[in-house]
Amino acid sequence: MRIPYRPLAIGLVTLAFSALVLARALAGDRHYFAPVANPVVKEECGSCHLAFAPSMLPARSWQRMMGELDKHFGDNASLDPAAAEKITNYLVANAGDAGGQRYSSKLLKGVATGAAPQRITELPKWVSEHRKVPDWEWRHKEVRTKANCVACHTAAEQGYYEE
Amino acid sequence: MKNMLFVTSGIVAMILSTATLAGPREDLLTQYAAAAKATSFSAARGQTLHTQSFSGGKPDTPSCTTCHGKDTRGAGRALTGKTIEPVAVSVMPMRYTDPAKVEKWFKRNCTEVLGRECTPQEKGDWLTFVIGQ
Numbered sequence: 149m150r151i152p153y154r155p156l157a158i159g160l161v162t163l164a165f166s167a168l169v170l171a172r173a174l175a176g177d178r179h180y181f182a183p184v185a186n187p188v189v190k191e192e193c194g195s196c197h198l199a200f201a202p203s204m205l206p207a208r209s210w211q212r213m214m215g216e217l218d219k220h221f222g223d224n225a226s227l228d229p230a231a232a233e234k235i236t237n238y239l240v241a242n243a244g245d246a247g248g249q250r251y252s253s254k255l256l257k258g259v260a261t262g263a264a265p266q267r268i269t270e271l272p273k274w275v276s277e278h279r280k281v282p283d284w285e286w287r288h289k290e291v292r293t294k295a296n297c298v299a300c301h302t303a304a305e306q307g308y309y310e311e
Numbered sequence: 312m313k314n315m316l317f318v319t320s321g322i323v324a325m326i327l328s329t330a331t332l333a334g335p336r337e338d339l340l341t342q343y344a345a346a347a348k349a350t351s352f353s354a355a356r357g358q359t360l361h362t363q364s365f366s367g368g369k370p371d372t373p374s375c376t377t378c379h380g381k382d383t384r385g386a387g388r389a390l391t392g393k394t395i396e397p398v399a400v401s402v403m404p405m406r407y408t409d410p411a412k413v414e415k416w417f418k419r420n421c422t423e424v425l426g427r428e429c430t431p432q433e434k435g436d437w438l439t440f441v442i443g444q
Contacts, residue, residue, distance in 0.1 A: 195393075195395075196389050196391055196393060197389065197391040197392075197393050198393065222369075223419075223423075224419060224422065225419075290392070291392065292390070292391070292392040293390075293391055293392060295391055295392075296391055296392030296393070298392070298393075299392055
């Protein structure tokens with residue numbers, strides 16, 4: 149009488165395992181930051197580097213950045229006022245502190261209230277998540293700069309960040 | 312001599328105005344020609360502009376090829392590591408069809424590389440070069 153149960157048991161174990169894997173994939177051990185969906189923002193903020201997810205910085209960071217695009221990390225990224233306003237609105241509406249962003253509060257932990265950090269790569273939480281990345285890896289010719297997320301997070305354009 | 316120039320520019324204007332019908336790239340060339348009072352553009356001068364090293368701009372971007380790469384039909388790369396699609400029209404047929412985009416990047420990139428904006432003559436030469444690539 150035992151024999152018929154065995155394939156069933158194996159079947160159940162297999163099912164449980166794949167459910168577990170599936171659950172992990174869905175619930176996201178993968179940190180998800182919704183990628184830029186607005187075509188203007190993608191074009192204007194995504195040609196020199198990845199169009200960074202708006203949920204990675206608080207609204208005040210974007211407001212400040214958009215007010216000084218002529219001095220953008222050593223580059224002049226100026227835009228005409230109409231485009232700049234549209235882009236600011238989008239970034240602010242989808243900012244990390246705009247609510248409903250699952251991983252943002254974690255990433256923005258330790259940022260002083262009222263502070264307007266300009267670099268994702270200088271957020272305390274970003275720095276601690278990357279403390280184990282060895283020096284040579286940052287200097288690798290495919291990486292070049294910490295801001296080149298895509299070099300290590302191949303699905304960054306889709307919003308997924310994991311090792 | 313003056314007369315010759317007059318005739319040539321007349322011919323160029325005629326060629327350019329028929330070319331106007333061909334599309335936004337040709338429209339741009341016509342505008343640059345008018346602004347430069349140029350009688351012709353030269354792909355060879357455009358190539359020189361593209362590959363030459365300048366010292367007037369930012370030290371880390373001495374040349375157009377710093378970001379756009381030496382091979383016009385191959386991808387380039389910004390200093391941030393981001394890939395830039397090739398500049399050659401033969402492999403990127405949609406390039407230079409949005410005049411506002413072209414002007415925006417000429418302004419940004421010439422300032423980066425030369426430390427000043429490019430002249431209409433330089434823009435026309437460069438565009439002629441990449442259109443032929």
